[in-house]
Amino acid sequence: MARIGFLGTGEIASALLRALQGQGHSFLISPRNAAVAAALAELPEVRIAPNERVVEGSDIVFLCLLARVAEDVLPGLPFRQGQSVISVMVDAPLAMLRRLCAPATDIAITIPLPPIVDGGCPLPVYPPSPVLEALFGARNPVLAVPDEEALQAHLGVSALCSPILDQLQAAAGWLAGFTGDPAGAEAHVAAMIRCYLPARAQGGELAEALRKLSTEGGLNATLRAAMAPAKADLIRGLDSFRPRLGLTRGTGDPE
Structure with missing residues (x-):
């Protein structure tokens, strides 16, 4: 040891x-x-x-x-x-x-x-x-x-944790408004998201999880479409880190 x-x-x-x-x-x-x-x-x-x-x-x-x-x-x-x-x-x-x-x-x-x-x-x-x-x-x-710039980009994307948790907290609050059980609502939302995340995602696993939640007219697809503009906001927020992190490459365009 x-x-x-x-x-x-x-x-x-x-x-x-x-x-x-x-x-x-x-x-x-x-x-x-x-x-x-x-x-x-x-x-x-x-x-x-x-x-x-x-x-x-x-x-x-x-x-x-x-x-x-x-x-x-x-x-x-x-x-x-x-x-x-x-x-x-x-x-x-x-x-x-x-x-x-x-x-x-x-x-x-x-x-x-x-x-x-x-x-x-x-x-x-x-x-x-x-x-x-x-x-x-x-x-x-x-x-x-491959290099230090890629490492800095990983640092930038780590800032995703806060806005995602903020969204999950908002969803749990919405659910608790109907159930009257804030703790149970939070437990449900956290477990629901966790069960869709692979422990060690390989290439394409996130896309496959998303595909399974994309039934046309379903609740998931409907909410995803309503929130689609937020993807551009996300990329703009990440791109704002470029000067701070010394990032010079990458398109920064959402799919």
């Missing part, structure tokens, strides 16, 4: 560590967020250590810092050849990480989400990382992407 270190102890670091606990790994964590670090240190396989000791005592180091903080924290730490570095700092490009973490060369960037604790969380990564796959691939789809 691996010796794993975390520089930075925020929400994502906590989620990653808890997703890996109980598998025989040992963990060294920095005390940057004292409250989170103290809570994690209650786990038997976790110890708090200074940044230098975290890097020195780890085979795999997760970088969970802000990019501007990393510029101050990482230089001078004892990174080494043969050590794996995985960054969740999507605002820190690979060239910057190679400079800050030299002489380590096995460096990758990924975008985890807090639900990784429960599994099923997509992990887009660049460059491909056998280490990330070995750690998380059994319970989470690890998706190697």
Whole structure:
């Protein structure tokens, strides 16, 4: 099993560590967020250590810092050849990480989400990382992407979670207006959507699920047609991220 270190102890670091606990790994964590670090240190396989000791005592180091903080924290730490570095700092490009973490060369960037604790969380990564796959691939789809721009596009589309949940909450509220049971309405809507989503969708599975819900004149098809203009709004919203994320390619046109 691996010796794993975390520089930075925020929400994502906590989620990653808890997703890996109980598998025989040992963990060294920095005390940057004292409250989170103290809570994690209650786990038997976790110890708090200074940044230098975290890097020195780890085979795999997760970088969970802000990019501007990393510029101050990482230089001078004892990174080494043969050590794996995985960054969740999507605002820190690979060239910057190679400079800050030299002489380590096995460096990758990924975008985890807090639900990784429960599994099923997509992990887009660049460059491909056998280490990330070995750690998380059994319970989470690890998706190697071709370059950093593609990784940034994955970050952009992650913003879909909030508007989709907002729509589901509105639908649950509508249902509760008839049933008088808000909790039951929410449970129904969440389970209904979940049962149509494949655990690890392959190419075309979403389209096939949609096809099965497209009976002409049916309730699903009728509501879909009524909401069709929202697709253009979605693409416009995603396209608004282009300058912020440095996205230069892609058509941005809805089907």
